[in-house]
Amino acid sequence: QKEVEQNSGPLSVPEGAIASLNCTYSDRGSQSFFWYRQYSGKSPELIMFIYSNGDKEDGRFTAQLNKASQYVSLLIRDSQPSDSATYLCAVKVSGTASKLTFGTGTRLQVTL
Amino acid sequence: GAVVSQHPSWVICKSGTSVKIECRSLDFQATTMFWYRQFPKQSLMLMATSNEGSKATYEQGVEKDKFLINHASLTLSTLTVTSAHPEDSSFYICSARQGLAGAGTDTQYFGPGTRLTVL
Secondary structure, X not given: OOOEEEOOOOEEEEOOXXXXXXXXXXXXXXXXXXXXXXXXXXXXXXXXXXXOOEEEEEOOEEEEEEOOOOEEEEEEXXXXXXXXXXXXXXXXXXXXXXXXXXXXXXEEEEEO | OOOEEEEOOEEEEOOOOOEEEEEEEOXXXXXXXXEEEEOOOOOOEEEEEEEOOOOOEEOOOOOOOOXXXXXXXXXXXXXXXXXXXXXXOXXXXXXXXXXXXXXXXXXXXXXXXXXXXXX
């Protein structure tokens, strides 16, 4: 079983719609959760981080964490073509010297 | 804030030569930096953890004598690919940790990456 799992996609949503990206993790000791956006040929860019159960909103982005079910999600409201990218879920497990474990990423396509 | 730079952004070299890549945290001090490699259409693979003033910690399967890491200051880590071969061609990305690890709220910020092509 992979430590961090994401659906590879592509996830296709029309412009203006809500994109929902999901991630599950296997280690219950995970303490911090991150969403990175990576455009093709570029390095990852931090979108959001979340540490506590519940929702965290930042502009058009909302991260949701449910530690009991071991999943974290990212909602993108009013999706724009510029949001088309691969979204990487990353998890930090306590006691791992801050190393992140990445999922393979979900490719999002926002269509006109 | 939290800007990380890398230099060079791309490099082409002949097989057998060594290539040095620099990673700098521009607006914060980073006691820990990380080096990743990413092949086309694959996810990030952590190569090593670079700690200021001490030896790097390499992930399983990564040759420490081939990928030399030096973290000489709180804002600079370097990765040297020694005796590079075509199979070392990849996208090398560093990240710098901002915040205190013990607090559990530290965050990694990535540099723009270095694309290495070995002929």
